[in-house]
Amino acid sequence: MLPQSHAFKSGARIALGNQPLQKALGFMKTTGFPAKRLAAVQRLPEFEALREEGRTIKDRTLKHLDFYLETFEANVIATGGHVHWCRTAAEACETILKICRALDAKTVTKGKSMVAEEIALNEYLEKHGITPVETDLGEYIIQLRHEPPSHIIAPAIHLVKEQVAETFRAAHTDRDPDRPLNDGRILCDEARAELRQKFLAADVGITGANFLIAETGSSIIVTNEGNGDLTQTLTKAHIVVASLEKVVPTLEDASTILRLLARSATGQEFSTYTTVSTGPRRAEDTDGPGEYHVVLLDNGRTSMLGTEFQDMLRCIRCGACMNHCPVYQSVGGHAYGWVYPGPMGSVLTPTLVGIQEAGHLPNASTFCGKCESVCPMKIPLPKMMRHWREAEFARDLSPAVARRGLAVWAFLAKHPTLYRMLASAAIRLLALAGGRRGRFRTLPLAGGWTSVRDMPVPEGRTFHSLWASGKGRGTR
Amino acid sequence: MSGRDQILAGIRRSLNRGALDEATVATLRGGLAAPRRNLIPARATILDAEGRAALFRSMAEEVAATVEPIATLDAVPAAVADYLARLNLPPTVVAAPDPQLAAIPWDKRPLLTVRQGRVEDADPVAVTACFAGIAETGTLMLLSGPESPTRNNFLPDTHIVVMRKSQIVGTYEEAWTKLRARHGAGNWTMPRTVNFITGPSRTADIEQRVELGAHGPRRLHIILVEDGDGASQG
Ligand code: SF4
Numbered sequence: 001m002l003p004q005s006h007a008f009k010s011g012a013r014i015a016l017g018n019q020p021l022q023k024a025l026g027f028m029k030t031t032g033f034p035a036k037r038l039a040a041v042q043r044l045p046e047f048e049a050l051r052e053e054g055r056t057i058k059d060r061t062l063k064h065l066d067f068y069l070e071t072f073e074a075n076v077i078a079t080g081g082h083v084h085w086c087r088t089a090a091e092a093c094e095t096i097l098k099i100c101r102a103l104d105a106k107t108v109t110k111g112k113s114m115v116a117e118e119i120a121l122n123e124y125l126e127k128h129g130i131t132p133v134e135t136d137l138g139e140y141i142i143q144l145r146h147e148p149p150s151h152i153i154a155p156a157i158h159l160v161k162e163q164v165a166e167t168f169r170a171a172h173t174d175r176d177p178d179r180p181l182n183d184g185r186i187l188c189d190e191a192r193a194e195l196r197q198k199f200l201a202a203d204v205g206i207t208g209a210n211f212l213i214a215e216t217g218s219s220i221i222v223t224n225e226g227n228g229d230l231t232q233t234l235t236k237a238h239i240v241v242a243s244l245e246k247v248v249p250t251l252e253d254a255s256t257i258l259r260l261l262a263r264s265a266t267g268q269e270f271s272t273y274t275t276v277s278t279g280p281r282r283a284e285d286t287d288g289p290g291e292y293h294v295v296l297l298d299n300g301r302t303s304m305l306g307t308e309f310q311d312m313l314r315c316i317r318c319g320a321c322m323n324h325c326p327v328y329q330s331v332g333g334h335a336y337g338w339v340y341p342g343p344m345g346s347v348l349t350p351t352l353v354g355i356q357e358a359g360h361l362p363n364a365s366t367f368c369g370k371c372e373s374v375c376p377m378k379i380p381l382p383k384m385m386r387h388w389r390e391a392e393f394a395r396d397l398s399p400a401v402a403r404r405g406l407a408v409w410a411f412l413a414k415h416p417t418l419y420r421m422l423a424s425a426a427i428r429l430l431a432l433a434g435g436r437r438g439r440f441r442t443l444p445l446a447g448g449w450t451s452v453r454d455m456p457v458p459e460g461r462t463f464h465s466l467w468a469s470g471k472g473r474g475t476r
Numbered sequence: 477m478s479g480r481d482q483i484l485a486g487i488r489r490s491l492n493r494g495a496l497d498e499a500t501v502a503t504l505r506g507g508l509a510a511p512r513r514n515l516i517p518a519r520a521t522i523l524d525a526e527g528r529a530a531l532f533r534s535m536a537e538e539v540a541a542t543v544e545p546i547a548t549l550d551a552v553p554a555a556v557a558d559y560l561a562r563l564n565l566p567p568t569v570v571a572a573p574d575p576q577l578a579a580i581p582w583d584k585r586p587l588l589t590v591r592q593g594r595v596e597d598a599d600p601v602a603v604t605a606c607f608a609g610i611a612e613t614g615t616l617m618l619l620s621g622p623e624s625p626t627r628n629n630f631l632p633d634t635h636i637v638v639m640r641k642s643q644i645v646g647t648y649e650e651a652w653t654k655l656r657a658r659h660g661a662g663n664w665t666m667p668r669t670v671n672f673i674t675g676p677s678r679t680a681d682i683e684q685r686v687e688l689g690a691h692g693p694r695r696l697h698i699i700l701v702e703d704g705d706g707a708s709q710g
Binding site: 024027028031032033044045046049050053057063064065066067068069070071079085086087091135136137138141154155156157159160161164184185187188189191192195196199200214215216218224225226227229230232233234244249250251252253255256258259266268269270271272273274275276277278279280281282284285286287288296298302303304305306307 | 478479480482483484486487488490491492495496500501504505507508511512513514515517518519535538539593594597613614615620621622625626627629630631647648649652665666667668669670671672673674675676677678679680681682683684685687689690691692693
C-alpha cells in the first residue's frame with residue numbers, strides 16, 4: 001500500500017490551518033493540565049524530594065531488573081496467573097490472540113494502553129476476526145474516527161467537542177439524528193450508555209499497567225473513568241500488556257511514585273481509581289476474571305539498559321513533558337508520527353523504531369529545558385535528544401540500538417498506518433515552521449509521498465533554529 | 477533459548493554482568509520480604525485520629541465525594557434513605573453481603589428496598605463497606621472478596637460507602653501495613669483486587685474539562701460512622 005499525496009496535504013493542513021486543532025491545543029495554556037499540575041505541586045512541600053525518591057527507586061530496580069522480573073513472574077504464577085515473555089511486538093500480538101482464541105473470544109474491551117498502541121494490537125486483532133472496543137472515552141472517540149492517539153494520557157486532546165459530536169452522530173446511528181450534542185456532559189453520557197453494553201458483552205478485557213509489583217505479582221492501573229475496572233472485572237480473562245520496565249519492587253515503592261504520577265499528569269492529588277490486580281478471581285469470589293495473563297513486552301527496552309538512553313526507562317508516562325513543551329503545544333501529538341509524542345517521544349521513538357526512521361524527532365525541540373524541569377522522574381530529556389542528534393549526525397550508532405531499529409523497521413514496513421505516520425512527521429513539523437512565518441501557501445506541498453519516504457540525511461538543525469531562520473521550508 | 481531466557485540474558489548483557497550471585501539475591505529477597513518505606517509526606521502523618529478524619533473529609537469533598545458523619549450503624553438506613561430522597565433517586569439499594577454491614581438494621585426503613593449481593597447492570601445504588609480510608613488524599617481502599625464483589629464499586633450510578641472513623645489511616649503505606657497484618661504477619665495474600673477510590677468517576681478527555689460519571693459511579697457518598705475504636709477490624 002503506497003502512501004498518497006492527498007494524505008500529505010491534509011496532514012500538513014492539520015498541523016497548520018486547522019482551527020479546531022489550534023483551539024484544542026490552546027486549552028493547554030489556559031485551563032488545562034499545566035496550571036493544574038503547578039497548583040498540585042505547590043501544595044505538596046515534599047514534591048521535589050519525592051522526585052528524587054522516584055528516580056532512586058527506578059534506578060535501583062533497573063540495576064537488578066532480571067531479579068525483579070523473575071520474582072514478579074514467580075509471584076504471578078503463585079497467585080494463579082500467567083506471564084508471557086515477548087521479545088517483539090509481533091510476539092505480543094500473537095500471544096494475546098492465542099489467549100483470546102482459547103477462550104473463543106469475539107469481542108475484547110480495552111482500557112487505555114500505550115503499549116497496546118505500540119504493538120498495533122487493535123489492527124492485529126481485527127485482522128484475525130476479533131473486535132477490540134476501546135473504552136477510555138478519549139480512545140473510544142479516536143477509535144471511531146480511525147485516528148491514532150495524540151497524547152499519552154489524553155488521546156483525543158487534539159479534538160474540540162464539536163468534532164466529538166460529529167463523530168458520535170455518525171457512529172451512533174440508532175439514536176435521534178437531531179439530538180443535541182453540544183456539551184461535554186451530554187457527550188460523556190452518550191458514550192457511557194453505548195459502552196455499558198459493550199462492557200457487559202465482552203469476552204476478554206485488556207488493560208495496560210502503570211506498575212508491576214515484584215513483591216506480590218500484581219499489576220496496577222491508574223484511571224479516572226473506571227473503564228479499566230469494568231474491563232477487567234466483567235470478562236472471562238484479564239490480559240495485562242506491559243513493557244518490562246514497569247516493574248518496581250514493592251507496594252511501598254509504587255505508592256511513592258503514585259504520589260508523583262497524578263500530580264504530574266493532570267494535577268490531581270490522586271487519580272480517581274488506582275487498582276491493584278493480583279491473579280484471577282479466587283475460588284470463593286462472586287466476580288472477577290477467571291484468568292489473569294501478563295504479556296511482558298521487551299520490544300527494545302533491554303537494549304536501552306546500559307546505554308545513554310537507560311534513564312528513559314524510568315518514564316512513568318505521565319505526559320508532563322509534552323504538556324509543557326512549546327513544540328507539542330504548537331503542533332499537537334500527531335505530528336510526531338508515532339504513539340509517543342512530545343519530548344519523551346522524541347527520545348523513545350528513535351530508540352524503539354530506529355533512528356533511520358525517526359531521526360528527525362530529536363530536532364523537534366527548542367531545548368528550553370521545560371520538559372526536564374517538570375519530569376517527575378528527573379529524566380534528562382534534552383540531553384538525550386542531544387545524544388540522538390549527535391548520533392544521527394555522526395551516524396555512529398551504538399550497535400545494539402541500531403540493530404533494534406532495523407528489526408522494528410521491518411515490523412513497521414508491514415504496518416502501513418504506522419509507517420505512514422512516521423514518514424509524515426518531519427514534513428508536518430517543517431510545514432509548521434514555515435507556516436508560523438506565514439509561508440504556508442508557498443510550501444512545496446505537491447512533493448508527494450514517495451519523496452517523503454525517501455528522506456534525506458537529516459541536517460541536524462534544531463526546530464528552533466529552523467524556525468528562527470525561516471528556512472524550515474527549504475530543508476527538503 | 478526461550479524468549480524468556482533471551483530477554484533475561486539480554487538484560488544481563490546490557491548491564492554488563494552475569495547472573496546475580498547468591499548473596500545479592502538474598503539481599504534483594506530480604507528487601508521484598510520486609511518492604512522499606514520511602515519518604516512519606518508529612519501532611520497526614522502529623523495528625524491524630526480527629527485530624528485524619530477531618531483531612532480525609534476535606535480531601536474527599538474536594539474531588540466531589542460527599543461525606544456524611546453519623547453517630548452509629550443504626551442510623552445508616554435513615555442516612556441512606558434521606559440521601560436518596562434528597563437527590564430524587566429511587567429508594568432501592570443493593571448492599572454487599574459484607575459482615576461489616578451485617579449489624580445495619582435495614583428494616584428500620586421499610587420504604588427502602590434492600591437486596592443483598594452482587595449488583596447487576598440495572599441496579600442504581602450500591603452500598604458497600606471498605607477496608608480503610610486514607611486521609612492524605614481522601615481515598616477509600618476496598619478489597620475484593622466473596623463479601624465484596626468488585627463490580628458493586630463500579631456498575632451503579634451511585635456508590636454509598638459505609639466507613640467507621642477508626643478505619644481512617646494517614647497514608648498509603650499505613651494502609652499496606654494494615655493489609656499485610658490482616659491475616660497475621662508473614663501469612664498474608666493479596667485479594668484479587670484492591671480498589672483505591674478517590675471521588676466519583678470522571679474524565680477530562682474532551683477539551684481537558686472534568687465531567688463526572690464517565691463509566692463508574694456518578695456519585696460517591698461516604699457515610700462516616702463515629703462509633704469509636706475496637707469495632708473495626710477491617
Ligand atoms: S519523560 Fe518524564 S515527564 Fe515525560 S512522560 Fe515520562 S515521566 Fe512524564
